[in-house]
Amino acid sequence: MPSIKDVANIAGVAVGTVSRVINNSGSVKPETRRKVEKAIQELNYFPNEVARNFKMRKSKMVALLLPSIWHPFFSELAYYIEDELDREGFKLMLCNSGGKPEKELYYLDMLRQNKVAGIVGITYNDIENSVSNDIPIVSIDRHFNKKITCVTSDNYEGGRLALRELVKAGAQKPAFMGSVTSVFSETMNRRKGFIHEAQTLGVDYVIYEKPDPIVDDDAYFNEFLNEHRDVDGIFAITDMLAASYIERARREGIRVPEDVKVIGYDGIQDHPYFHPILSTIRQPVEEMARMTIRLLYKKIEGETLDQQVYRLPVVFKQGETT
Amino acid sequence: MPSIKDVANIAGVAVGTVSRVINNSGSVKPETRRKVEKAIQELNYFPNEVARNFKMRKSKMVALLLPSIWHPFFSELAYYIEDELDREGFKLMLCNSGGKPEKELYYLDMLRQNKVAGIVGITYNDIENSVSNDIPIVSIDRHFNKKITCVTSDNYEGGRLALRELVKAGAQKPAFMGSVTSVFSETMNRRKGFIHEAQTLGVDYVIYEKPDPIVDDDAYFNEFLNEHRDVDGIFAITDMLAASYIERARREGIRVPEDVKVIGYDGIQDHPYFHPILSTIRQPVEEMARMTIRLLYKKIEGETLDQQVYRLPVVFKQGETT
Structure with a gap:
């Protein structure tokens, strides 16, 4: 020094x-x-x-x-x-x-x-x-x-809460959808909490992650949609990812929430004018x-x-x- | 000095x-x-x-x-x-x-x-x-x-363009919807262009404005909805105002765009995930x-x-x- x-x-x-x-x-x-x-x-x-x-x-x-x-x-x-x-x-x-x-x-x-x-x-x-x-x-x-x-x-509790809410809404095979940064980030605890709660409740689950940033959105979602047709609930690591998934699922004829329940993370929508209004884990931003x-x-x-x-x-x- | x-x-x-x-x-x-x-x-x-x-x-x-x-x-x-x-x-x-x-x-x-x-x-x-x-x-x-x-x-041209697009989409009685600041703002030219183009085309139109900021949204929209039932096209001074109108109109059973065509101003939606995707006059922000x-x-x-x-x-x- x-x-x-x-x-x-x-x-x-x-x-x-x-x-x-x-x-x-x-x-x-x-x-x-x-x-x-x-x-x-x-x-x-x-x-x-x-x-x-x-x-x-x-x-x-x-x-x-x-x-x-x-x-x-x-x-x-x-x-x-x-x-x-x-x-x-x-x-x-x-x-x-x-x-x-x-x-x-x-x-x-x-x-x-x-x-x-x-x-x-x-x-x-x-x-x-x-x-x-x-x-x-x-x-x-x-x-x-x-x-x-x-x-x-509290990312960990947020992950647990998301899993519980998906199950409560009727999901039997929920997935965690995210991306992984090379350096540790607190947001990774969202996945941990999700897994912890799924295991506690004895729920079958899927973890779907790719390296961050996701450069090819098409490839990211196509692989998920092809490989995980049985998933009926999604906890997306951010609201934007949740919204992006919903739009793509819709084009494939998958209805939200009828076929798949979706929960995001952040709570970015502050006006009720644009739809879908996402179910989400709201961060206390202020x-x-x-x-x-x-x-x-x-x-x-x-x-x-x-x-x-x-x-x-x-x-x-x-x-x-x- | x-x-x-x-x-x-x-x-x-x-x-x-x-x-x-x-x-x-x-x-x-x-x-x-x-x-x-x-x-x-x-x-x-x-x-x-x-x-x-x-x-x-x-x-x-x-x-x-x-x-x-x-x-x-x-x-x-x-x-x-x-x-x-x-x-x-x-x-x-x-x-x-x-x-x-x-x-x-x-x-x-x-x-x-x-x-x-x-x-x-x-x-x-x-x-x-x-x-x-x-x-x-x-x-x-x-x-x-x-x-x-x-x-x-180019707010003035934006106003003209909005009027033309409303008419092209079938509107016969378009309205300009806005708020007026106490000091002159360039955005006021949106209304001027709208009026200019309506007069040029010989289209009947409505100007609906209240002092800025609008403190009572309910009163603002209720007065409009009550007094201008015959309006079938709206050019809102901002996208947020357009979105807010659409949500309220929907609750009143007014369908957009079937009953009323709506155009905003700004172009704030950069993701196609949330609906309605507004028809809008896009500002060249960058x-x-x-x-x-x-x-x-x-x-x-x-x-x-x-x-x-x-x-x-x-x-x-x-x-x-x-």
């Missing part, structure tokens, strides 16, 4: 100068500042707790890394995150990082340079080696090995957003949190598909 | 010091910086062209003011705006300003203090008196009196977003633009409602 002395040595300046740059607390010539920032970057240096906290109070900017703001679940989340930040006068920087780890690494660099006070990350990129729990970062749905604070809905920001504030202040993963309860929302 | 000298006088510093603060170009003691910033704010001072451009090149941040990122049209727009900014290494700050003019004024202040390089604003708040065309701001859909650059879809940012760059560089309003062509997208 590089120290402030290492930075000073490489930049060819005094430790006090590095400190002034980090804390933005005194006059520093632009050229000197640049040298110090370059050294900080080269060494991958993070200021120590005290120095960082001192500075962090100055930056009132939080970066939000999302796969895509265009997705309704993420845009709802972003809405509440911005609202919660605004209460304390913090500003939001938005980054669509889908499939672009270099964009996420750039924001980690900004954090290192104290240009942002913290990061909220919904990342599916593999940036594991670039983060540590010392820095003010809170993840949503993505559970890092390195003990990064994570806020998520609560997740507000809790994420409140935990981030604590990390910015240097507090140690008592948990690594914060799971918020989900509810089943009855729609037209079960 | 206050000058840099006025700022220096009020702050009790030399003009060169004010310049260094504005341009972030040399050492300035934090306390002095604060005095200068306070004076700039008090005087509502904008640095002159040259000084501003010099500085602007340093800030790589653009603020996006949206009524709400949660709305699908705005989240699509934000997605492309962030993408276009990213190409030049600019970062996006996001602000949900719906009904909160003070939030928008705050960002104008940040612009004044050179903390952001420019602003993209979809504002329905009345901040007219706080903006001028000298500053790097581009509006979307909102046409200020003060000659602020505005990028919009092109609007990219053009907005390219124009903003020009304003940041101090270029004079040749137009005030940039209108991009719309297309009719056939759905299930005509």
Whole structure:
């Protein structure tokens, strides 16, 4: 772990100068500042707790890394995150990082340079080696090995609930339908809960998964529809996947919910104008957003949190598909 | 118009010091910086062209003011705006300003203090008196009196197109359905185009409008449904309004498109999974977003633009409602 002395040595300046740059607390010539920032970057240096906290109070900017703001679940989340930040006068920087780890690494660099006070990350990129729990970062749905604070809905209970609701609606051979990311994600617990509950109830079930992202939708659904004709209930890992399945099933003459009951996950439909209204496991988006920001504030202040993963309860929302 | 000298006088510093603060170009003691910033704010001072451009090149941040990122049209727009900014290494700050003019004024202040390089604003708040065309701001859909650059879809042609498509689908008494904001908005041209085309074709038509925002949906639709039973075609000012009407009409036993043809505006449905798929006037969202940012760059560089309003062509997208 590089120290402030290492930075000073490489930049060819005094430790006090590095400190002034980090804390933005005194006059520093632009050229000197640049040298110090370059050294900080080269060494991958993070200021120590005290120095960082001192500075962090100055930056009132939080970066939000999302796969895509265009997705309704993420845009709802972003809405509440911005609202919660605004209460304390913090500003939001938005980054669509889908499939672009270099964009996420750039924001980690900004954090290192104290240009942002913290990061909220919904990342599916593999940036594991670039983060540590010392820095003010809170993840949503993505559970890092390195003990990064994570806020998520109770995916495991959501999976159990979905299985129970499918059975209650009459399904005798329910399937879990999803995609698997290369890195561990909290969303994988949806499948675990589903399997646990099926085994507990002694229900025959199917697990259908392909690597994420699904590039060929046709192949994905055709294989499922061909190989699992006897499935009469589906728990799709997201609402979008559920909706996509329903549309394809319809073209094959499969009726939902008459022939197959379908439950999604997310609860993205906030208007009852478009059909089918999905039966779904609703994530408490607003609560997740507000809790994420409140935990981030604590990390910015240097507090140690008592948990690594914060799971918020989900509810089943009855729609037209079960 | 206050000058840099006025700022220096009020702050009790030399003009060169004010310049260094504005341009972030040399050492300035934090306390002095604060005095200068306070004076700039008090005087509502904008640095002159040259000084501003010099500085602007340093800030790589653009603020996006949206009524709400949660709305699908705005989240699509934000997605492309962030993408276009990213190409030049600019970062996006996001602000949900719906009904909160003070939030928008705050960002104008940040612009004044050179903390952001420019602003993209979809504002329905009345901040007219706080903006001028000298500053790097581009509006979307909102046409200020003060000659602020505005990028919009061709609302007028969209209105004409909608009327023609309703008539083509068989409507004999089409209605325009909307809400009116207190400040002029480009979207008002949707109604104008609709009326123009109806008069040109000699078609009998209805204009149904209430003040924006519509607070009582029930009252809004009930009055329409009671008073305009003979209407057999509707051009709704947004897709959401179209969808909302269709759901209410269905409950009244009115079938769409059999009894009433409906056309919306926006083109927010990007997946064919939810029904009805609206017939709509599709805004070229991606092109609007990219053009907005390219124009903003020009304003940041101090270029004079040749137009005030940039209108991009719309297309009719056939759905299930005509």
